[in-house]
Amino acid sequence: MAKETGPPIQNLRYKAGDLIFKEGDYGASIYKIVKGHANVIGQQKDREINLASLGPGDVFGEMIFLNNGLEPRASSVRALEDTEVESWHLARLKKEYAELPPILRGMLDQSLKRLLRMIKIRGRYLAEQQAAQKEGMSEPWASKRRFFRKEVNQECQYLPLAPKPGIPAMTGHIKDMSMGGFGIEIDQRNTINFSHAPGDEFNLKTLLPNGNEIRVKVKIISIKKDVGQGKLFMGTAITGISLDDRKHLGFYLMY
Amino acid sequence: MALDELLSVYTSTEESHPDGSVIVEEGATGDWVYVILEGEARVTKKAPKGVVTVDVLKPGDFIGEMSFLEQGEDVRTASVIAKGPVRLGLLDNQRMLADLHTLSPEFRLLITTLMGKLRRVTEEVSELATENKQ
Numbered sequence: 001m002a003k004e005t006g007p008p009i010q011n012l013r014y015k016a017g018d019l020i021f022k023e024g025d026y027g028a029s030i031y032k033i034v035k036g037h038a039n040v041i042g043q044q045k046d047r048e049i050n051l052a053s054l055g056p057g058d059v060f061g062e063m064i065f066l067n068n069g070l071e072p073r074a075s076s077v078r079a080l081e082d083t084e085v086e087s088w089h090l091a092r093l094k095k096e097y098a099e100l101p102p103i104l105r106g107m108l109d110q111s112l113k114r115l116l117r118m119i120k121i122r123g124r125y126l127a128e129q130q131a132a133q134k135e136g137m138s139e140p141w142a143s144k145r146r147f148f149r150k151e152v153n154q155e156c157q158y159l160p161l162a163p164k165p166g167i168p169a170m171t172g173h174i175k176d177m178s179m180g181g182f183g184i185e186i187d188q189r190n191t192i193n194f195s196h197a198p199g200d201e202f203n204l205k206t207l208l209p210n211g212n213e214i215r216v217k218v219k220i221i222s223i224k225k226d227v228g229q230g231k232l233f234m235g236t237a238i239t240g241i242s243l244d245d246r247k248h249l250g251f252y253l254m255y
Numbered sequence: 256m257a258l259d260e261l262l263s264v265y266t267s268t269e270e271s272h273p274d275g276s277v278i279v280e281e282g283a284t285g286d287w288v289y290v291i292l293e294g295e296a297r298v299t300k301k302a303p304k305g306v307v308t309v310d311v312l313k314p315g316d317f318i319g320e321m322s323f324l325e326q327g328e329d330v331r332t333a334s335v336i337a338k339g340p341v342r343l344g345l346l347d348n349q350r351m352l353a354d355l356h357t358l359s360p361e362f363r364l365l366i367t368t369l370m371g372k373l374r375r376v377t378e379e380v381s382e383l384a385t386e387n388k389q
Contacts, residue, residue, distance in 0.1 A: 009361070030365065032361070032364065057364075058368075059364055059365060059367075059368040062365060062368050062369060062372070065365060065369065066369075086361075088361050088365075092361075093361065093362060093365060096358065096359060096362045097362070100358075101354040101357065102261050103261055103262070103265055103346070103351060103354065104324075104351070104354050104355060104358075106261075106262075106317070107288070107317050107320035107323065107324055108324065108366065110316060110317050110320060111320060111321055111324060111369070111370060111373055112369065114310060114373060114377075115369060115372060115373040115376065118309070118373065118376040118377050118380050119376055121380050121384075122376055122379055122380050122383065125380065125383035125384065126383070129383070247386075
């Protein structure tokens with residue numbers, strides 16, 4: 001019952017290692033694997049990562065049905081072994097779509113609209129997640145603590161990354177917090193036990209008022225002396241934090 | 256023929272659901288399709304860390320169309336819950352199946368692929384949404 005419209009279905013053969021299409025290319029075909037296997041691959045910096053494995057009966061390149069071929073391929077597909085694919089021309093599928101029984105057209109349109117919306121939302125969430133990761137992970141050492149700071153007064157314990165044996169953890173009071181780092185007030189006496197100079201790194205733990213204890217690595221960026229009563233004030237940047245702790249911190253800062 | 260006229264041709268029975276009632280339950284099986292005639296319904300999805308509303312359906316919108324379009328995949332991917340009282344039309348499955356069988360095998364496989372993608376992306380979004388909320 002295939003409609004005799006648009007360019008005919010073509011069978012194409014690829015050798016192991018051949019690219020069937022490349023990320024960034026524009027194309028007008030959707031493919032089905034007849035024989036063999038292929039991998040969907042993405043580019044991450046200079047590394048190829050395997051996103052999905054395809055086998056006989058699997059369809060790929062179908063995103064052009066949604067964007068009418070106006071957007072480039074989002075990933076590459078490479079034949080893993082000698083592979084045969086069917087190539088369907090977009091024009092042919094679009095013609096059939098235009099002639100769909102209206103009730104099916106209505107259902108399909110609703111689903112496709114939702115798919116586009118979900119892809120957009122996913123993109124937004126992933127971008128947010130990446131931004132949050134960068135906020136904590138980027139070289140805060142070089143940048144300033146430019147993020148939202150929350151005024152707090154909260155005890156913390158800290159020790160150098162490689163503490164000398166026998167030296168107990170020092171106590172400080174976190175006075176402000178952001179996703180990028182903490183402002184910490186300490187007793188001048190703490191500096192007797194180990195160095196507190198810009199560039200020094202500590203392991204630090206603190207119990208957030210929401211009941212979550214977080215453990216982070218911080219680096220001193222600035223030291224302010226003479227803040228009174230034998231106290232010092234350290235500006236620190238977070239140089240290491242787990243994903244869970246980042247969430248706890250982010251959640252705490254939000255409210 | 257306009258879609259709503261058409262829908263009345265395909266609608267075999269009508270049902271009324273009170274506020275909060277579960278019209279379709281995630282994980283249950285079934286491939287009948289409803290259309291909303293009056294009222295609204297929420298589409299919700301379970302994620303490891305909570306439940307997310309992924310859509311709100313309005314009159315003229317379909318319920319259960321994914322399972323139908325992806326023939327052979329009759330597990331419901333989301334729950335649909337009445338938001339206020341809802342009046343639904345139950346569509347004639349046999350008639351729609353006959354329509355579906357007029358399509359070329361390529362187009363049917365394309366639909367199945369797109370529905371599979373919708374399932375996966377919706378799942379990812381639900382996970383991300385509950386993670387970000389935490």
